Amino acid sequence: PTSKPLVVVTRKLPEAIETRMAELFRVRLNEDDQPFSREDLVRAMAEADVLVPTVTDRLDAAVLAQAGPQLRLIANFGTGVDHIDVGTAHQRGITVTNTPDVLTEDTADMTMALILAVPRRLVEGERLLHSGGWTGWSPTHMLGHRIWGKRLGIVGMGRIGQAVARRARGFGMAIHYHNRRPVHPDIEAELEATYWESLDQMLARMDVISVHCPHTPATYHLLSARRLKLLQRHAYVVNTARGEVIDETALVRMLSAGDLAGAGLDVFERAPAVNPKLLGMDNVVAIPHMGSATIEGRIDMGEKVIVNIKAFADGHRPPDRVLPNLM
Numbered sequence: 638p639t640s641k642p643l644v645v646v647t648r649k650l651p652e653a654i655e656t657r658m659a660e661l662f663r664v665r666l667n668e669d670d671q672p673f674s675r676e677d678l679v680r681a682m683a684e685a686d687v688l689v690p691t692v693t694d695r696l697d698a699a700v701l702a703q704a705g706p707q708l709r710l711i712a713n714f715g716t717g718v719d720h721i722d723v724g725t726a727h728q729r730g731i732t733v734t735n736t737p738d739v740l741t742e743d744t745a746d747m748t749m750a751l752i753l754a755v756p757r758r759l760v761e762g763e764r765l766l767h768s769g770g771w772t773g774w775s776p777t778h779m780l781g782h783r784i785w786g787k788r789l790g791i792v793g794m795g796r797i798g799q800a801v802a803r804r805a806r807g808f809g810m811a812i813h814y815h816n817r818r819p820v821h822p823d824i825e826a827e828l829e830a831t832y833w834e835s836l837d838q839m840l841a842r843m844d845v846i847s848v849h850c851p852h853t854p855a856t857y858h859l860l861s862a863r864r865l866k867l868l869q870r871h872a873y874v875v876n877t878a879r880g881e882v883i884d885e886t887a888l889v890r891m892l893s894a895g896d897l898a899g900a901g902l903d904v905f906e907r908a909p910a911v912n913p914k915l916l917g918m919d920n921v922v923a924i925p926h927m928g929s930a931t932i933e934g935r936i937d938m939g940e941k942v943i944v945n946i947k948a949f950a951d952g953h954r955p956p957d958r959v960l961p962n963l964m
């Protein structure tokens with residue numbers, strides 16, 4: 638490659654990352670951080686050699702059909718690629734990369750925060766204090782449930798699922814998981830994790846369920862209305878993966894009816910729209926897609942994007958290629 642590629646970045650990224658990108662490539666940055674409209678995306682398709690999108694950009698087949706022959710790489714800022722039609726991109730000869738590993742620990746931390754916050758009524762207690770409603774300690778006031786000794790069922794035992802399992806073990810939880818296949822026996826032994834081939838059977842026996850699979854056609858509404866009904870009434874549901882993995886309407890219905898103990902949600906089916914019923918429930922902690930939101934993590938993600946673009950521009954295979962058959 639003789640000239641620097643034109644890199645179009647759809648959202649404002651950390652300063653250090655944008656500076657480094659500008660040194661290495663020709664860049665078009667988005668300084669005011671307004672999300673790209675469909676028209677903006679289509680325009681970028683026609684100009685960019687490399688597109689750096691985020692979770693807020695829908696790169697479906699129709700948008701990808703507008704890609705000019707110069708567009709060769711979509712270097713996603715983020716790990717989940719469910720907003721990108723990876724199959725169509727590949728058919729058009731466009732490589733897709735993501736940013737795995739660097740947000741694993743941060744997302745697992747936030748998951749653990751939700752696993753603690755909901756049963757222990759952390760946010761509810763804080764709200765009470767802020768509202769001036771606390772009249773004093775009492776032995777029966779604000780009692781939650783302990784997580785120590787309880788069963789955690791992890792749905793999707795990839796990098797983040799395993800990082801959550803490691804933490805939860807430190808909190809005295811028993812680790813159970815469902816995955817397409819069991820993890821390596823060494824990891825299973827280290828985590829003292831129990832594999833459930835049947836998701837249905839696992840759901841029926843857990844105290845807390847935490848979702849860590851990607852959103853794919855195969856996992857859309859994996860926690861369907863029917864499966865949610867298998868959960869015990871005292872069970873909690875935590876989701877830091879993707880809203881689409883859970884039938885949110887069914888979840889809300891069950892929470893409203895008292896058929897579930899509570900939920901900790903970082904992601905929503907129609908984000909940024911959140912079902913208002915969820916926001917009115919004391920036993921729901923809802924946060925705005927903050928799982929990986931650390932300053933350090935965003936810089937690491939940006940560095941990974943740069944490594945992938947550089948490798949590609951230098952004619953090498955980028956380290957974090959996403960292949961359609963793995964989706």
Ligand code: 8YV
Nearest residue numbers: 691692714715716717740929
């Ligand atoms: C990011 C995420 O905030 O990486 C992911 O899949 O959901 C988040 O960590 C987001 O994707 C940035 O594009």
